[in-house]
Amino acid sequence: MIWLTILAMALIIFASRYLFLAPGLPIRLNHQAQRFLSYASPAVLTAIWAPIVFVPEQSGLNLSLSNPYLIGALVSALIAWKTKNVLLTAVTGMVVFGGVSMLMGS
Numbered sequence: 001m002i003w004l005t006i007l008a009m010a011l012i013i014f015a016s017r018y019l020f021l022a023p024g025l026p027i028r029l030n031h032q033a034q035r036f037l038s039y040a041s042p043a044v045l046t047a048i049w050a051p052i053v054f055v056p057e058q059s060g061l062n063l064s065l066s067n068p069y070l071i072g073a074l075v076s077a078l079i080a081w082k083t084k085n086v087l088l089t090a091v092t093g094m095v096v097f098g099g100v101s102m103l104m105g106s
Helices: 002-021 031-037 040-054 068-083 086-104
Strands: none
Touching (some): 040 068, 068 086
16 A cells, blocks of 8 residues: 555656646746746755754754754855855765764764
8 A cells, every 4th residue: 555655646746747847748837936936945945954953853942053963054055155066065064064973972
């Protein structure tokens, strides 16, 4: 039953994406809908990273510099802002997070 559910959800997601991305299909979104949907990716990404960074291990709000998640996120944000390089940002953030975690014994 679980595999059937996974396959059904995969088909639903594929179909919903294919309808808007296939060049031969006549379905097109107007400018307002495209502009509205442009906010979806940043909103989903923020919903994923914010709890991880600010509430690590469900221990409550942690805004101190002893939070390796916060330090890694701050360094990543700075690198992303300065370089606009996704790979460099991801690698630097992981290295900083790993280094701070090891130093702090987390």
